[in-house]
Amino acid sequence: xxxxxxxxxxxxxxxDGKNRKVSDIRELEIYSGxxxxxxxxxxxxxxxxxxxxPQRNTAKLYQYSDAEVFRDEDxxxxxxxxxIPVKIRGYNDSQRKAVFMEGVISIRQKHIWQVENLxxxxxxxxxxxxxxxxxxxxxxxxxGGTEDDERTCRLLNISVGGASISSEYRYHKGEKFILKVRxxxxxxxxxxxxxxxxxxxxxxxxxxxxxxFLELTExxxxxxxxxxxxxxxxxxxxxxxx
Numbered sequence: 647x648x649x650x651x652x653x654x655x656x657x658x659x660x661x662d663g664k665n666r667k668v669s670d671i672r673e674l675e676i677y678s679g680x681x682x683x684x685x686x687x688x689x690x691x692x693x694x695x696x697x698x699x700p701q702r703n704t705a706k707l708y709q710y711s712d713a714e715v716f717r718d719e720d721x722x723x724x725x726x727x728x729x730i731p732v733k734i735r736g737y738n739d740s741q742r743k744a745v746f747m748e749g750v751i752s753i754r755q756k757h758i759w760q761v762e763n764l765x766x767x768x769x770x771x772x773x774x775x776x777x778x779x780x781x782x783x784x785x786x787x788x789x790g791g792t793e794d795d796e797r798t799c800r801l802l803n804i805s806v807g808g809a810s811i812s813s814e815y816r817y818h819k820g821e822k823f824i825l826k827v828r829x830x831x832x833x834x835x836x837x838x839x840x841x842x843x844x845x846x847x848x849x850x851x852x853x854x855x856x857x858x859f860l861e862l863t864e865x866x867x868x869x870x871x872x873x874x875x876x877x878x879x880x881x882x883x884x885x886x887x888x
Contacts, residue, residue, distance in 0.1 A: 676697065676700045676705070676736070676738075676745065676747075676766075677700070677738075678697070678698045678699060678700065679696060679697070679698070680696070680697045680700075680736045680737070680738070680745075681694070681695075681696060681697075681736065681737060681806050681807070681867070681871065682694070682695055682696075682697050682707070682734050682735060682736040682747075683734070683735045683736075683776065683806070684707060684732050684733075684734055684751070684759075685732060685733045685734075685735070686730075686731075686732060686733070687731055687732070687733065689733070691776065691875075691878060692732065693709045693710070693875065694709075694710050694806065694871050694874070694875050695707040695708055695709050695710060695759070696708045696710065697734075697736060697761075700764075703749075703762070703763055703764045703765065704760070704761060704762055704764055705761045705764055706754070706758060706759065706760060706761065707734075707751065707758070707759040707760075707761060708757065708758055709757035709758070709759070710868060710871045710872055710875065728752060729750035729751065729752050729762065730750060730751050730752070731748070731749075731750050732748070732749060732750065732751050732761075733746070733747070733748055734746075734747040734748070734749060734761070734764075735747070737806070737807045743769050743770065744769065744770045745766060745769055746766065746767045746768045746769070746770070747764060747765060747766050747767060748763075748764075748765055748767055749761045749762060749763050749764040749765065750762050750763050776805060776878070777803040777804065777805045777810075778803060778804055778805065778874055778877055778878055778881065779802070779803045780801050780802065780803055780804060780829075780877075781800060781801070781802060782800065782801050782827065782828075782829075783798065783799075783800065783801075783827075784798075784799050784800065784801040784811060784825060784826065784827035785797070785798060785799070785825070785826040785827070786798075786799050786811070786813065786815070786817075786823050786824070786825060786826075787823060787824040787825075787826060788823050788824075797813065797815050798813075799811045799812060799813040799815075799825075800812040800813070801825075801827050802854065804827075804829070804870075804874060805874065806870065806871055806874060807858065807859055808840070808843070808856065808857050808858040808859050809825060809838070809840070809857050809859070810854060810855065810856050810857065811825065811854070811855050811857065812848075812852065812853070812854050812855075813852075813853055813855065814851050814852055814853070815853070816853060817842050817845070817853070817855055818842065818845065819842050819843065819844070819845055820841065820842060821841070821842045822839065822840065822841050822842075822860070823839075823840055823842075824837060824838065824839055824840070825837075825838045825840050825857065826838075829870070829873040829874070829877065830873050830876070830877070833869070833873060834869075836866055836869055836870050836873065837866055838859045838862060838866065838870070839859065839860045839861050839862070840857040840858065840859060840860065841857060841858050841860050842855050842856070842857055843856050843857060843858050844856035
């Protein structure tokens with residue numbers, strides 16, 4: 647089986663829409679499985695999660711990683727508080743729109759949070775996830791899926807929804823390829839099916855591309871999310887220590 651055959655249909659995709667629950671605010675879908683970033687009111691990321699079972703103004707958040715959200719000295723305060731105010735940023739894959747929400751969360755069990763008073767504050771045609779700057783080797787694999795179709799590139803930044811790469815090869819807006827990169831040395835490479843959204847010509851032989859992820863498998867989606875969250879936390883810790 648060629649590598650591209652793995653991306654014929656998105657894992658868990660609801661093609662008939664019967665299981666999706668629609669918010670009546672701005673007629674925008676907030677659906678089970680939407681990837682979201684949860685932040686405190688000051689904009690500091692707490693965790694990345696999967697939003698599940700959205701109702702009119704409630705939902706559940708299933709935290710992706712096993713990382714602890716709060717420091718040891720804050721845990722007692724968290725347990726005593728009934729609710730914690732948060733900002734939530736999600737990305738609607740089908741409409742390619744960023745969804746900005748607010749609400750209050752409370753812990754239900756380990757890594758599962760209940761959201762109450764959930765409202766949409768705005769919807770924009772922009773990135774919904776923070777981008778993590780990087781500069782590491784990666785591979786672009788075009789439609790043939792053989793070694794002859796592999797080209798080296800540099801991964802410049804990445805988020806849960808997409809990435810930017812630098813390459814000496816010319817691609818065009820709307821072109822699709824597979825991006826393969828090892829985000830962490832002790833983890834297996836992540837494989838993402840990408841579509842080129844932006845092309846920036848840096849010079850005669852160097853281009854930068856803004857890419858959107860398409861049809862991620864559930865396994866790769868969770869691996870990418872966990873890796874980004876871990877890298878983001880490490881970056882923040884290094885900044886505090888420097």
